[in-house]
Amino acid sequence: MIRKETLESAVFDAIRRGTTILPEDVKSAFERAICKETSKTARFGLEKTLESMNLSKQRDNLLCADTGWPIFYVKVGEECVVEGGFTEIEKIIKEQVAKATHAGYLRKTMKHPLTGADPGNNIGMNIPGITYKLVKGNELEIAYVAKGGGSECFGGTRHRMVAFADGIAGIKKCVIENFIAASKAGAICPPSVLGIGIGGTANMAANLAKEAACLRTVGSHHPETDIRNLEIELCEAINELGVGILGAGGKVSVLAVNIEYAYTHIAGIAVAMSSNCMVARRGANLIKADNTIIPLKAPNWFDREEN
Amino acid sequence: MATYYLNIPLKEEDVTKLKIGDIVYVSGDVFTGRSRLQKYVFDEKNQLGFSIENKNVFIHVGPVIVKENGEWDMKSFMPTSSIRFEKWGAKSVQQWDLRMIIGKTTMGQETMNAMQKYKCVHVSPQAVSPNLWLDSLTIQDVHLFEELGSIEASWQLKADKLGPFVVDIDCYGNNLFDGVTEKVEENKRKVFEKIGIPADFSYTKLY
Structure with a gap:
């Protein structure tokens, strides 16, 4: 059974890594872009962006001030058992989004669309957005995405x-x-x-x-x-x-x-x-049935070999 | 393209010499805000409530600032898209006596006209590099925190060689992005030909 505290750690860590550490594939794409760029000013901009993004990992701070809409993609193994039932997933995601907001890993960005009321924790009607996919197996994969404004x-x-x-x-x-x-x-x-x-x-x-x-x-x-x-x-x-x-x-x-x-x-x-955006941010964790959390370089959302 | 290190308050001649594509760094007192601040002042008719005397550089930004052990700690800072503040752009330039707006993207014609009239420029970052700016900024004060919240409050900051920013609207009515747009349109025609989109292609109208 996947325990609540495992889910809590996996979600919080996905958010923290997602907003502070540039995924390796995006970093490599950046390095390739710097090599390909022929405009001197544009290359300078790419280099400065990469320099700043590398510093975020060291300083444990945000890759970009706009942490965007918090959205989650959850892949649920059909044999997976979650302590408290599957609805705990949404509850825990919300709690961890609030916790990450207070810790400064998420900016207080989500507001009521009509009144502009700010809950101060990025939690509100239908936010964070969560998409589920049912798959074979007994594991749970959680991907957090910061979708920039x-x-x-x-x-x-x-x-x-x-x-x-x-x-x-x-x-x-x-x-x-x-x-x-x-x-x-x-x-x-x-x-x-x-x-x-x-x-x-x-x-x-x-x-x-x-x-x-x-x-x-x-x-x-x-x-x-x-x-x-x-x-x-x-x-x-x-x-x-x-x-x-x-x-x-x-x-x-x-x-x-x-x-x-x-x-x-x-x-x-x-x-x-x-x-x-160029600062393409996401963090993903795989939770095994024995409650081990495995940080993923990229989500395995599509369940296929990519080339 | 030249590089300038400018001190705030900016004088008229500091900005009238700036040309599209020039690089600037600024030092001195600046204040921040987003649309909520402008709405609060210009639509809801509230007083700004703090002095912006000698602070003629306004930054469109919603920084991430948290309180740690009783002290403000700035976690991130990235100027945001200026075009969404177009509604209050001209009023801000005129009533706040601005010489420079630090933002991102661009501003519309009305603000550009005001910038030309009152001698103000718009500058944007060339990169998404919040960490390189954090080292150049010190928090001095914050206003309207309770009313507008931490993101949309007006933070009073001291900048030390904050930059580099590129001049994308000068005070003569020129806009860097107009030139890029023209070039992109020209390139688009070549690209379409290369990938087999006929020059006379038009969509079937479905609705």
Whole structure:
């Protein structure tokens, strides 16, 4: 049985690591971006960002002041038993979000949408956001994502219904034009980790896009060749636009383009985009049935071999 | 592109010499705020309640500051997107006698007009590097903490060579991002051709 205190530690640690330690895959992507960047000022910006992010690990402080919307992805093994029942997961996530807020690992950012009332602990109606997935086995995986305000608010998340008649050209155009619109003046904090959701209903596509942006290992590709090729093509195409770090011009505008898809209705193809900021933050822990907590380099949300 | 180390209060000639793309570092007293502060003052007609005399640099930021052993401790500091404060931009420039706004992204035409009229510039970071700024800032005081909360309160800070920031709106009506946008549009045409999006492509109208 997974004990409450194990869950508490796993959740708090995922938040703390998520907001203070840059995931290794994102760090590697940053280092590659610095090598690729041809603009001197943009390279300087990338280097200073990496320097600051490295300091956060040493100083145990935030990678970015905006810790964003707190969202969690929980993968539950069907044989897993949680002390107090599965509803304890949400209760503990909320408690730990409040605790992390008081400890300064999360900024007091969540407010009531109408009154602006600030609970002071990032807890409120439907917040933090939690998505569950049932899988085989007896383990529990908890991934915390800090979804930054800039990358979410300024058109970083949007969708369009594309007709089958418009085909792949329509999908590509939609992605590139949406990225250009959202990255103006650096609003979404590029170079972005761009998540694209294709197919399903509009909200399914938006959820897939968010998972692609926040949960995929940066630098990995979708296992299906057609999707993989589209990821590579769009990534290269966007990096020829000249948006650069914080939109001030430069070679590297995205660190990755990650695509997830669903089958869709013959009526149309939802194409959703979700951009994650350059400081793409997440922390994930795997809890074994014997209550061992294993810190993960990246969530294993998609349950597949990535290449 | 030149680099300038400027002392606050900024004089008119400090900012009129700045050109798009110049790099600046500032030293002296600054104050912070987000939309809640501007709404509180300009829409809800409250007095600012503290003196901003000789503090003509305003920072759009919601810093993370906690109290530890009775002392304020700044955990993180990253200027935030200025465009969301456009509604009060011109009023802030005029009524608070600002010479510089430190923010992120850009401001709209109305604020740009005010900046041109009253000689004020907008500068943005070139990086997301909160740790490099924490070392340049000391907390002096905080106002409206109870009313607005820790993020949206106005923190009074002393800056010591705070930067580097790039000038993205000067006081002559120029905006760095206009140039980038033009270039991106030009590049977009080439990219579309390369990946097989016809120049005359138009979406089937679904609704």
